[in-house]
Amino acid sequence: MKGTVMSGMRPTGKLHIGHLSVLENWVRLQEDHRCFFIIVNWHALTTAFDETEIIVENIQDMALDWLSAGLDPAKSTICVQSQVKEHAELHLLLSMITPLPWLERCPTYKEQVQELGKAGKDISTYGFLGYPMLMAADILVYKADTIPVGRDQLPHLEFAREVARRFNYLYDKNVFPEPQALLSNVPVVPGIDGRKMSKSYNNYISLSESTEELKKKTKMMITDPARIRKDDLGHPEVCTVFVYQGLFNPEEVDEIEQKCRQGAIGCVACKARLAECLDDVLGPIREKREELARRPDDIRDMLEDGARKARAAASAIMEEVREVMNLC
Ligand code: SF4
Secondary structure, eight states: OOEOOOEEEOSSOOOOOOGHHHHHHHHHHHSSSSSEEEEOHHOOOOOOOOOOOHHHHHHHHHHHHHHHHTTOOTTEEEEEEGGOOOHHHHHHHHHHSSSSHHHHOOOHHHHHHHHHHEEEEEESSSSTTTTHHHHHHHHHHHTEEEEOOGGGGGGHHHHHHHHHHHHHHHHTTTOSOOOOEEEOOOOOBOOSSBBOOOOOHHHHHTTTTOOOHHHHHHHHHOOTTTSSSTTSOGGGOOHHHHHHHHOOOOHHHHHHHHHHHHTTTHHHHHHHHHHHHHHHHHHHHHHHHHHHHOOOHHHHHHHHHHHHHHHHHHHHHHHHHHHHHHHO
């Protein structure tokens, strides 16, 4: 095993194709790393503390999506954060040694409070301010040293590294490794209207989309507005369908670009081909998901088993933490 990986997602509902490359990366990592993949439902509470019933449903959806995309409970530890209380204990203990300004200067904090405030959500809470602290605890409670992140998450990882350094320095013991970023080159998949893919814009393609829905959604995609007739010369660089062709139909993308510029392919045919390619990618995921969804008890048992394994790993580390902090 090359190292210990920890990563997680907030259970916000069914995943969309923008999450696919993250999951593919996890599937690769589980082959040669010790992996902890956590459905972080406590993190969801920081912004959705009044939507607890929805979070429960979303956990089930997320587990189904992860397994359908290839995460394997025999290779990775997959669990729900709130079933491993050690995350909360470490969060509490680390909060005792972390200066408040470290949290207040977090680049996204004020921005998100304002943004969600405009949407009528008051998240000026202690829990939301402590979000990066909980993330640090999620990582350090397994002594994870390899964290797959995008560039936008680097400040949070740096926070976890600072907390680990401070703990080791204060208690004069090298308890926590400083987690390293494994920068993943995650391509941005735009929404079908060309904006950021988001549930709130209703412009997403979920991982479990049916063949019919894929056809419908690709038909709705924004193309080059200058093309009225099939033989008008196209500009693929302004077309959302073309971005998708590059991601999901890489073998044919050069040919499509050429034909588009020459007015030798129509947008209807181009979209139909994209729908087929998306179906090739999502079809096996959808089929596996349907099969797993018929066995909810197995999913629950898998998560409980994952939590047992996670607790065993985390409790050994927490014993060490308590000892150096002279706690009984
Ligand atoms: S032919 Fe394809 S790439 Fe060209 S504008 Fe139409 S949909 Fe876009």
